[in-house]
Amino acid sequence: MAERVVPEPQRRRRRPTKQGVVLSRQLIVETALRLVGQHGAEALTVRRLGAALGADPSAVYRYFRNTDDLLLALADELIGRAQHGWRPTGDWRADLREIGLRIHRAYQAHPQAALLAAHRTTGRSHEIRAVEAILGVLRAAGFPDPEAVRIYHAFVDQSLGFAALDAAALALPPAARAADDEVWQAAYGRLAADTHPHIAATAPLLAADMRRSGYPYALDLLLAAVAARLPRPAGRPPRP
Amino acid sequence: MAERVVPEPQRRRRRPTKQGVVLSRQLIVETALRLVGQHGAEALTVRRLGAALGADPSAVYRYFRNTDDLLLALADELIGRAQHGWRPTGDWRADLREIGLRIHRAYQAHPQAALLAAHRTTGRSHEIRAVEAILGVLRAAGFPDPEAVRIYHAFVDQSLGFAALDAAALALPPAARAADDEVWQAAYGRLAADTHPHIAATAPLLAADMRRSGYPYALDLLLAAVAARLPRPAGRPPRP
DNA sequence: ACCTTACGACAACGTCATTGACGTGAGAAG
């Protein structure tokens, strides 16, 4: 075996599979994302990927060393899609908000991949572009470098953390997912007011709120706090 | 088959295994945590768990319906450990800060398990106690119920999101972990100032900051923003 | 038109979660 994987730029022979498909890293990544989007959490296996591609499962290993290698490629693809078409407006707060929501949205669209990929540092092109963009927004806003870096770190990890958390909920097998949902109705809805006064008082609010993502609100909180730390409050008053 | 699992309080016959171990839910949970702590996340399989217990793998199914059921028990155990010995001080901001840091710390102590458990809603006793405590702190601070619930949601999910993200970094195999670390030195340290001015300007700061967790800073940002929304700013001015 | 070799296909291995059947010994009943 040793080296099954030939680097993409050196590929020359593109033999079609039995079913007539010409494989490539890009096609495999796209197919994997589609697979996850259409058939949910547990659909991302090498065997099913092979079937979806119209190829033998082992053909995938001609393009990726293993599933982890494929996963990093998926991760960078997701970052790329999150950024696709984004332009800075010059309003740092609106820009960060948009980037955060885009990351979250891109990952929610492919929960199973997101769950596995959100915590990896790829160091690949799309990730680098995102880091540069976010740091650019913060430095242009007037934050000194050490604070810009700290805010960058908190902002990105908050986005990825929520993205992974919310993706995990979407990626659960349907049964476990329904059970998670039910918990807020059942277990928390039935607690007595004398033993659990605070839960009892807010149970309906809880059940409703926990169905949504907590990210948009958490993002706004973070941005509000960051705005309050801006050295010269440049024209935009903190939100009430 | 139908009902293999007998509820814990009704168990009477405790036959020892061939190797003389007397099983119980608690013993299985503790063994699972130890297994995961010693041999990594991928060591948590029913087969290896059986081996570590000194029992046939299928014996686990006498105590947990499936691996997901076991996972929820692990998750609740971690929440319980995070809360162990905590007492409210009456200072809502200090209390929330302490709870957040405790959650983060407890999960970092078992990164492999945290990674699997952080995103599950268990609805079990330890989790319920934590929810009640956090809601209590917020309502006592004077937040109206709808806002208390929203803040609870953002606070908890941010804590769990960071906990899972940081746990994931700790849980990587040493080689991959060093590689992830190296990315910030290597890939990001070498980018040219004319193509990536912002990364180039902050590369050493980035490399240093990304080695630590972004959570404490993000937590302080969230608490600062929350403090700014308190209806009557009760005695504690927002941090500068 | 030849030759090399990239790469798709096949078959196999070991591990996984899970289940049905079995039998044994602990504990209740008298």
Add this chain to the structure above:
DNA sequence: CTTCTCACGTCAATGACGTTGTCGTAAGGT
């Protein structure tokens, strides 16, 4: 102290999983 029964540990089997070694073939350079 004996008997009964069923809880629960064990065994065997199933189908899906990732991954690898081997082989044949056709694509592309010469």
